[in-house]
Amino acid sequence: MGGLMRRPTIVDIAKAAGVSKGAVSYALNGRPGVSEETRRRILAIASDMGWAPSSPARALSPGGRIGAIGLVVDRPAHSLGLEPFFMQLVSGIETELASSNNDLLLQVTEDMGAETAAYRRWSAERRVDGVIMVDLRVDDPRIGLVEGLPLPAVVLGGPEGAGSLPCLYTDDSVAMREVVHYLAALGHRRIVRVAGPEEFVHTRARTAAFLDAAEQAGLAEAYSVHADYTGEAGTRTTRRLLARTDRPTALVYDNDLMAVAGLGVAREMGVGVPSQLSIVAWDDSVLCRLVRPSLTAIARDIVSYGRLAAAMLGDAIEGRPVRNQETSRGELYPRASTGPMGA
């Protein structure tokens, strides 16, 4: 068991190299103050010993960074597993972090109180250098809190409502227009959107874009109903909508999970897809391609989204200026779940 061996420190390296620990620090950090020859010798010894800097020790120095960022995901755990969005986001974030040996702290909470508590604690205990916040809400309590904390942050969403914090957002209006016009071109007149929670800023933006596009396309009967992203809500909402006498002929869901739930309800109620009902999912995923009929979906590059967010946060942590950014827009991928009525 090598398990008991003491981890080497820069003092060990200093002894081995016959120099002071200050010199070792300069050498290892590529700063001036040591000759090239000494630097090489020190680096060789460090590598020999398998030395790596203690992150707590580094963090303790004035101006030191712990080398970790935090992400809180505030959604019910049982629905979360199904949303590829988060895992892809995490994957993108880590791609960026990996290049600088940074780590990700993940917390899954069930309410906003626990989320704000997490930011407070992380900041006070110096566990992270910064945080990425998702699911921006209208009058989001997190914004004021984090603005008042010594905690760099990047907001996914906005730019309205992000306060003074840098943010990264998608303009969904173009994709929304594409979807609505596509459905209108297929002959649909009664298009209903099963949206995410109303308190999310991006839900509102999409709602406005949806109404806008519908008006443009001359659809007076388009409207949105709100659900909470869970499969259960998707099931309930769809059942209610399909039971109406003026049943919609096309449904646009704000996430893939609700769309799949909607597909199940349609089958249950004997409503043919796409012959009697067209279905579109926002945010594509393996899931959309696996179910039958496969779901027409709007895909975004979420991995890049995460990578960019992490890069922005890195800049903010280093004290570099950070500008709000817009990411690539979603694109429509028509599949088997959409078509003209009766086809």
Next chain:
Amino acid sequence: MGGLMRRPTIVDIAKAAGVSKGAVSYALNGRPGVSEETRRRILAIASDMGWAPSSPARALSPGGRIGAIGLVVDRPAHSLGLEPFFMQLVSGIETELASSNNDLLLQVTEDMGAETAAYRRWSAERRVDGVIMVDLRVDDPRIGLVEGLPLPAVVLGGPEGAGSLPCLYTDDSVAMREVVHYLAALGHRRIVRVAGPEEFVHTRARTAAFLDAAEQAGLAEAYSVHADYTGEAGTRTTRRLLARTDRPTALVYDNDLMAVAGLGVAREMGVGVPSQLSIVAWDDSVLCRLVRPSLTAIARDIVSYGRLAAAMLGDAIEGRPVRNQETSRGELYPRASTGPMGA
């Protein structure tokens, strides 16, 4: 912006209370050495100032803990989002960690090399106090590595192959027997299992249990084929199986994602479920309940699994003895995807 305010330290508290910082430390940690009255005064001041211990500083002291554990998930990111297993596991782990103000570092990697590198780095840089390892493999290189590192660990899987590391495992044989006998009772004779990767220990254990149960039930034709948990593999494998002349009448999938993929293929090929083919998924999820027909599944309490794993790791970190444990077994939840042939 209070953002610029210096975070209070124990020295600030000591000054305010008119005592030494040592006394403050004793008071805050509930150790003897200060009078009850002084302790109360110090606690009040600390709470007033909004003080919280700097985790890097704590970690730096001899024997200090950083208060974080690590989890590496080594699966392709795009399939991962769909597996409720991991999010539920994370959720369970965090439930346990929350009680002691500990955090979770999550890393999503695409290969074993990156995973072992993560353990090395985390240990060398003292970023975590311990790790939880999932998806134990046959001759797993992680075991030897971690055994040789000063890094407490708990293995999910085993107990064979976990080396000297404490492990937490499920005995799937009971549930497997239940599934096979249930299908046999429905009249199925050609049952095929679409298994996870062969190199996973738990896959092998299930394979053995499956063969055992099939023999018991007098099914000579039962066998397993291996896939990699992705929807694509599920699709491909199922297509191949359903194209055979001696087509199986029941399929048992090792995860929900492949089962859903299989259902899609059956529809595509005009094979009725459950009239011509029964489908069972291992590990239940929202997904199984959302698709039509809903999938018969084996459910385990994964949240508890995670919680227990975190508790075991906590013991290991504190140096308390840790015994291998078996968790609750899975249970079969029959739904619409299974039935007698031709029904």
Next chain:
DNA sequence: GCCGTCTGCTTAACCGGTTCAGTTTCTGTG
């Protein structure tokens, strides 16, 4: 009245890095 012990606290070292202020040595210049 002296000693031993306990309580309640202080002092100082330590963890493993970073960094600033010096000190020594080397080099080039007038």
Next chain:
DNA sequence: CACAGAAACTGAACCGGTTAAGCAGACGGC
């Protein structure tokens, strides 16, 4: 040859905690 200036390195302070050792004063016992 004296001297400036840079290069290479040392020593020590510092970050924010924990903890061992030391010490003053109170108290009790004989």
